[in-house]
Amino acid sequence: MAAFDFAPAIALLPFVSFLIALTVGKHLPKKGALPGIAATAGALLLSIWAVVAVAGGEYHHAVLYEWVAAEEALSFHFGILIDPLSAMMLVIVSLIAFLVHVFSLGYMNDEGEIGLPRYYAGLGLFTFSMLAFVYADNLLMAFMFFELVGLCSFLLIGFWFRERAPPSAAKKAFLVTRFGDYFFLIGVVGVFATFGTGMFASVNGFESFPELAEAALAGEADVNTFGFAAETWFSILGLLVLGGVIGKSAQFPLHTWLPDAMEGPTPVSALIHAATMVAAGVYLVARMYGFYALSPTLLAIIAFVGGFTALFAATMGVVKNDVKQVLAYSTISQYGYMMVALGVGAYVAATFHLMTHAFFKALLFLGAGAVIIATHHEQNMWKMGGLKDRLPVTYWTFLVGSLALAGILPFSGFWSKDEVLYDALLIGLENPIFLGAYAMALLAVFFTGFYTFRMVLLTFHGEPRSDHAENAHALGWNVKFPLVVLGVLAAVAGFINMKPVEDLTGAEILYLEYWLDGEYGAVEGLTYGAYNTLVADVSGLGAADIGPLLPGVIALAVAVAGVALAWVLYNDPEPEEHTARLGAVRDLWYNNYYQDEAQVWLARNVTLPLSRRADTFDQGVIDGVVNGVGSVSLTGGDRLRRIQTGLVTNYAALIALGLVVLLVAFAVVGGWF
């Protein structure tokens, strides 16, 4: 019995819990929560088993099901690929999903929500879709589950459908990400049309499209590049797929759905932000990194989008009053860091930050959720305060998460963010264009430290500023347990890849790097080393040679400065709103740079009028012509009818006239005159 025999069950278990909750959930004691917990726990155990197996030097690939029977070159199938990257991600996703299920007992069941079978069905389907996406072995399957992830987010964000805001937010989330997926789908179609395959890895007799692309660039393979130079065409394909990434991972300019998505239940936010929907985009780039590593243009675009988003979102987080809003912008910003890392070839750093972020962001959202239950669904930080003593477990875990988010030594976020920045600097020093991405990301560290501790101080410190905060009620084990688990992970997860320490001591402790580099087991070509070679040789991005210590100290100092400023401004029993001092900038930030307005304007003032014009044109002109033809024949018939008077003399006259006309005609034609 091998670990991989059960690989399909990793995704299918949550699917079963979805079916159970959907069909018989309302008759079950916890309305479908228990099957969900059991299923995600099972998926977690199987994922861990898969990790152990990969650590033992194996990888797994199997074609499960031919969607369309293979013919010629195109194979549309569902298959499983478990390598270091996907195995690690499986554990993260199933762990977070499991904890979110447990937490939901406290957040949803204990609060007396209705519609719980629908909620747990949604969670089950969400987990299933994400897990299937993670171990998809080809781009088509990845796209299909990517879309299902979008559907689930729609269903869960709009969970409280009886109110106005959640359905609207759900619509926005699906529509904005669908806009990105439009490009992604063209990319999928283009990849299949170009390479005849969408495989991520060259295994079991398949050839992977990144390797085919590499061979084509080297002139060793002949693919249809649609009339472009191979490099140009691959860049176009990469950009198209990136459209989907930007939508799902909420990168500029398609990030606007994410803050609105806070209308969903908070455990769902934790799932979306930490492990599923938003993570899907970045994960996709990592999954097909062999393709992106081929094009310096693509890498630069990814790095810049990431750097810009990191800074841009962090500034907006500074002025928000809703605790979940602050966290939402921090998510956008943090995924920006992962994009920066991917843009500079730092595959390990990106994956590392994806992992640590999953832990500390899930922790922060669940912590915020705990605060929200305790204060009877208060989300405005100005109505909180003083919760430190009333909710000690929540406070201490939330603090750990915040320290990790702010990037303070020795919490997990420090190590991963530091590595992102360090790798960006290395590439930036040799290739100045990447320095811009580094600079923006570094500046964002300051803002991150600031808004994170503004949030901590306003929520937990000072005096309670409302009755709800004063009367915060105690929390059950089902809330505390996930917090503690995630708190521990957020504190220690960074230790698996401490680059500055390695540099200082020379000890071989970069476990994550070894893991992703295939030192334990991996598919050939899908390793950090292979990607590094591509980035350096094919894309031609060299790296500078400086130690990680100084850059680490700089990053830490910037973060501490941000935290310190927040401390100075808000560590007060009765803190003031200092945001007014920002003046016009505050309005700009508070209104998200008027991004939403711009998109709404585009929909309301461009698309809708256009469609109305088309409708008027259609009714008036096109249908007008049809009805016109109809009335011409009707009128014509009516006129013709009038000569049928019924009077014999009229008919006789007409016949006579007709005869004359005929005679004259014959005469003219026959040439009688």
Place this chain on the structure above:
Amino acid sequence: MMIEALIAVALIGSLVVLASPDRYAAQLALAISLIPVAGSLWMYSAFDGAGNALLGGDIAFETGPITWVEVGDYALQWHMGLDGVSMPLVVLTTVLTTLAILSAWTPIDERQSQFYGLMLLMQGSLIGVFAALDFFVWFVFWEAVLVPMYFLIGVWGGPRRKYAAIKFFVYTNVASLVMFIGFIALVFSLDVTTFGLPEITAALEGTGPTPLATAAFFAMFAGFAVKVPIVPVHTWLPDAHVEAPTPVSVMLAGVLLKMGTYALLRFNFTMLPEVAIEYAPFIVALAVLSVIYGALLALAQRDLKRIVAYSSISSMGYVLLGLVAYTVHGVGGATFQMVSHGLISGLMFMTVGVIYNATHTRMVTDMSGLADKMPVTVGVFVAAAFGYMGLPLMSGFAAEYFVFVGSFQSDTLPNHGMALATAIAMFGIVVVAGYLLFAMQRTMFGPFELETDYEIVPAPVRDVTPLLVLLGLVILLGIAPDLIYEMIRDAVSPVLENGGDL
């Protein structure tokens, strides 16, 4: 003889139902319509055809050709049979008819025996259209579909039913005339002694885009384009849909539109591929226009039924795009889309109908928050809407994906123009999400409000049953497209070889 048996059951059943009292007509019609369903499913399971019926393939369930009458030098023959293209469409017809009859139980409350009799009559004619392999037999069935449809809209329709029915009848009938003239002119130029479609196709092979072939191509194209409908000859469709009662809309969108695309495939694209490729830029432009323009029109509508009606125009644009691509996945995907769209649009119209039964309004602005009152119906509506948007693991995604892959790599336009055209047409998937999500948000979610003041209770089981059956089929084909896609690809492959350089 299976095909003749199915048609006979439908036609005799139609007479029986017409003669039966109104009280039993619905149950009787449902029972009778189950026989063709069973028969067609058996035929599907026993299907042994291979290749394309017009291009010398092995025809399944073939009868004839039996000479019927001789007209001058030409023999009119009875020739029926199925291949991988028509088999799924016959199953679609029988299944949708049964479900449409079931969905009529609530809304149709007068002259039931006539209504159900006409439904069965239409079913028999539709099977004939998809199975006939002789032009005259085909044309008789083709026209015979119009008659029951005219009455179904004109008698049981909404307030402007007469306008809609006459518009539908005259528009499509004039179109049939144009097509008829074009085709007959073409046949008379050939050295054939029958109107058998396989013979004519064989005689046309290698004709090339002669002036006569081109003229005939466009006459037929115009005729079928009205039926599909393709922009700009689409305006009868929304009127017909809005006025038609729910079950009739289901048949109209689900099967009748596919007559047009089916005929395009059989006549224009199978018989005259050289002309099609010669004029591909024009056809592609119409396809892209239909997709985008149809979707834009849907965005402007405020009546749920009009939204779905216009979205059909958009979806049919994808069929045309796939057909002109002349690749396996293009033509195959187009055929798959015919079946898939038949199921999904049928489902959408049926769901809107169930909602209308309760609310007595279809205006988006008149209602909100229905999810609270009719959870199952709204659940199905949401699922159907996502199906329409092309959600993976539902048939719509499979169909559109095949079309996109097929047309993206097609060489029918020079300089990889098909890739660009495909990319533009694909924007339809964003617009469709826009108008369906908007409509759902307004009508299904939010606080409950209703302008018409009816009390809303969950829909009865008999109304929900056909919805769930259709939804199940949509998901089934989305997960296992090869249930029909395998035979479709087998049947369209010869069309591509016939297309010459492809």
